[in-house]
Amino acid sequence: MPRTILDPKILRSLVPALSFAVLLGAIFYVQPRTMSYFGLNLMLNLALPIAFATIAQMFILTVNDLDLSIGSFVSLVACITATWLNEAPLLGVVALLGCIAAYAALGALIHLRNLPSIVVTLGMSFVWSGCAILLLPSPGGSAPDWLSGLVKFRMPFIPFSILASLILGLIVHFALMRSATGAVLRGSGGNPQAVERAGWSLLKTKVTMYALAGFFGVMSGMILVGTTTSADANIALRYTLFSIAGVILGGGEFTGGRVSPIGAILGALTLALVGSLLSFLRISPEWQIGAQGIILIVVLALRSLVNRLEERQA
Amino acid sequence: MTTKRSAAGLAGLARSAPWLFSFVGALVIFAVTLAANNWSGAGQIITAALSFGAFYAIVGIGQMFVITTGPGNIDLSVPATIALAGAIAMTTMGGSDAMILPGLAAAIAAGFLIGSFNYLLIWLLRIPPIIATLSSSFIVQSLAIVYGRGLRIAPPPFLAEIATGRVLGVPILAIVTILLAVVMAVVLHRSVYGRSVTAIGQNINAADLAGVRVGTMRFATYALSACFAAFCGVMLAAFSGGASLNMGEEYLLASIAVVVIGGTSVAGGFSNVSGIWGAALFLYLLITMLNTLGVGAGLRQIFTGVIIVAVITLAGGRKKGRG
Numbered sequence: 209m210p211r212t213i214l215d216p217k218i219l220r221s222l223v224p225a226l227s228f229a230v231l232l233g234a235i236f237y238v239q240p241r242t243m244s245y246f247g248l249n250l251m252l253n254l255a256l257p258i259a260f261a262t263i264a265q266m267f268i269l270t271v272n273d274l275d276l277s278i279g280s281f282v283s284l285v286a287c288i289t290a291t292w293l294n295e296a297p298l299l300g301v302v303a304l305l306g307c308i309a310a311y312a313a314l315g316a317l318i319h320l321r322n323l324p325s326i327v328v329t330l331g332m333s334f335v336w337s338g339c340a341i342l343l344l345p346s347p348g349g350s351a352p353d354w355l356s357g358l359v360k361f362r363m364p365f366i367p368f369s370i371l372a373s374l375i376l377g378l379i380v381h382f383a384l385m386r387s388a389t390g391a392v393l394r395g396s397g398g399n400p401q402a403v404e405r406a407g408w409s410l411l412k413t414k415v416t417m418y419a420l421a422g423f424f425g426v427m428s429g430m431i432l433v434g435t436t437t438s439a440d441a442n443i444a445l446r447y448t449l450f451s452i453a454g455v456i457l458g459g460g461e462f463t464g465g466r467v468s469p470i471g472a473i474l475g476a477l478t479l480a481l482v483g484s485l486l487s488f489l490r491i492s493p494e495w496q497i498g499a500q501g502i503i504l505i506v507v508l509a510l511r512s513l514v515n516r517l518e519e520r521q522a
Numbered sequence: 523m524t525t526k527r528s529a530a531g532l533a534g535l536a537r538s539a540p541w542l543f544s545f546v547g548a549l550v551i552f553a554v555t556l557a558a559n560n561w562s563g564a565g566q567i568i569t570a571a572l573s574f575g576a577f578y579a580i581v582g583i584g585q586m587f588v589i590t591t592g593p594g595n596i597d598l599s600v601p602a603t604i605a606l607a608g609a610i611a612m613t614t615m616g617g618s619d620a621m622i623l624p625g626l627a628a629a630i631a632a633g634f635l636i637g638s639f640n641y642l643l644i645w646l647l648r649i650p651p652i653i654a655t656l657s658s659s660f661i662v663q664s665l666a667i668v669y670g671r672g673l674r675i676a677p678p679p680f681l682a683e684i685a686t687g688r689v690l691g692v693p694i695l696a697i698v699t700i701l702l703a704v705v706m707a708v709v710l711h712r713s714v715y716g717r718s719v720t721a722i723g724q725n726i727n728a729a730d731l732a733g734v735r736v737g738t739m740r741f742a743t744y745a746l747s748a749c750f751a752a753f754c755g756v757m758l759a760a761f762s763g764g765a766s767l768n769m770g771e772e773y774l775l776a777s778i779a780v781v782v783i784g785g786t787s788v789a790g791g792f793s794n795v796s797g798i799w800g801a802a803l804f805l806y807l808l809i810t811m812l813n814t815l816g817v818g819a820g821l822r823q824i825f826t827g828v829i830i831v832a833v834i835t836l837a838g839g840r841k842k843g844r845g
Contacts, residue, residue: 324788327834334827342820462650498664504657512647
């Protein structure tokens with residue numbers, strides 16, 4: 209059978225890109241002034257940390273787990289960045305490395321004791337929030353100069369947030385989807401028994417994936433502080449739900465190691481742009497989260513349609 | 523040798539009476555709190571624990587039925603449902619005793635609709651329940667914000683009396699919730715519905731082949747969970763003198779935590795109701811203890827989180843099915 213545009217595999221990977229394009233097109237149509245360097249930069253600046261958090265969540269979803277603590281983790285990282293990393297850089301770096309190590313340890317604990325990730329990360333979300341409150345009881349702190357300088361860096365022609373998202377997507381795509389190691393890592397979500405029989409350690413893959421999630425969580429928090437220049441203990445709590453929705457929007461499956469890094473980033477940007485579109489349409493911000501829910505359902509409905517098409521062809 | 527035997531004994535106990543640990547934990551924490559309090563105020567602490575524990579228990583029971591139906595089944599729309607149902611009930615009642623029943627009915631009906639919508643998404647789009655309830659909770663949250671905008675209507679006096687009053691020192695709401703727990707325990711262990719839910723959680727294909735109406739039972743479970751969340755929303759609004767938008771926030775974590783601490787398997791197919799009450803008391807007493815010991819907000823959260831992780835680590839991951 210020729211690979212036409214109706215091939216379900218191509219259709220499925222097109223859904224995230226199409227929904228992003230439709231949304232961006234709608235924004236350009238409603239408010240043509242956004243079709244500029246500054247317009248795009250303004251809209252997408254706050255989307256960049258969400259994209260990083262979504263990639264973190266994607267690593268966890270790849271091994272059939274779910275992280276309900278990424279929002280509070282990013283908040284804690286933001287608090288560390290705005291306080292220790294700024295005042296005592298060495299202490300800050302050690303603390304952030306400790307955060308990544310803690311994530312890796314969680315992966316080991318979950319694997320060794322065969323624990324449900326949902327409950328463990330739920331408990332950890334209290335721990336991260338508690339640490340963040342201890343560190344920064346009231347909103348404040350300030351971003352290290354080099355960090356805000358980096359995030360606010362004005363690239364010629366193309367906004368930093370777009371370039372960074374693009375590079376992030378490509379790096380993770382090639383590392384996870386195209387490399388031999390990436391195939392093993394995804395395989396441990398798709399068929400753990402087979403990967404183990406083939407001689408790979410499931411413990412190692414789980415720890416790797418959790419450490420990667422911790423690393424991208426740290427990146428997300430640092431970029432967030434670079435943009436907002438200060439932090440508070442609740443700054444990123446909504447990232448937990450955003451990141452799950454972003455991965456799913458981007459074509460990731462809930463189980464079986466089927467994920468798409470580029471799709472996940474497009475999913476995160478789509479969710480972030482919904483708010484802009486609504487405000488350009490003068491719809492009150494109260495409907496923003498509802499509109500995100502509706503878009504999520506519409507995209508999932510589209511995908512379910514594609515899947516049924518595939519079944520009929522098979 | 524003895525440690526090995528006692529460990530085996532503990533494991534056996536965990537299998538035969540999984541609810542026991544949450545009650546033992548609650549008792550231990552209660553004793554520590556009393557000791558820190560110079561052995562006074564026991565009555566007050568118990569009363570408060572029963573009132574606040576009742577809210578945890580109501581949402582916990584609904585969530586338990588959902589979790590029992592198998593891995594991946596969790597209702598994330600609980601907080602949004604609590605907020606919307608509370609607002610609907612307070613508006614419908616308008617502070618008048620005569621409107622209590624219509625208001626309660628409207629709130630429960632809203633819960634039923636939300637639960638039905640959740641299952642419609644799961645069934646129609648064939649998506650994991652977590653994603654379905656997540657998407658619908660976004661919409662419900664918006665509805666609650668729009669509907670409850672700037673609204674602060676006091677609950678009818680009689681309903682407020684039920685939510686906050688006591689009979690012989692025992693909170694009325696706690697008595698109602700204990701009765702509810704007894705009824706739901708019978709439903710879980712003795713009714714066709716409860717047995718079907720457990721069977722689905724152990725092996726959905728086997729249950730289907732054995733003639734269990736899987737679709738209907740799962741639909742009923744999501745509707746039930748949302749109705750319980752709605753009831754919790756009404757009582758919470760009555761308890762705190764009116765509905766507020768963020769009153770459901772802590773109940774997402776709490777509803778899952780009480781189910782797991784109560785000894786229900788997160789993998790599904792193995793659950794009990796009484797453990798939920800033990801876990802609800804445990805959670806509230808834990809917060810009271812940390813308050814009594816003068817622990818600040820940050821450390822309190824850290825302790826709560828560490829204890830949840832410790833409990834699940836000790837309980838261990840139960841393999842799916844009978845094993």
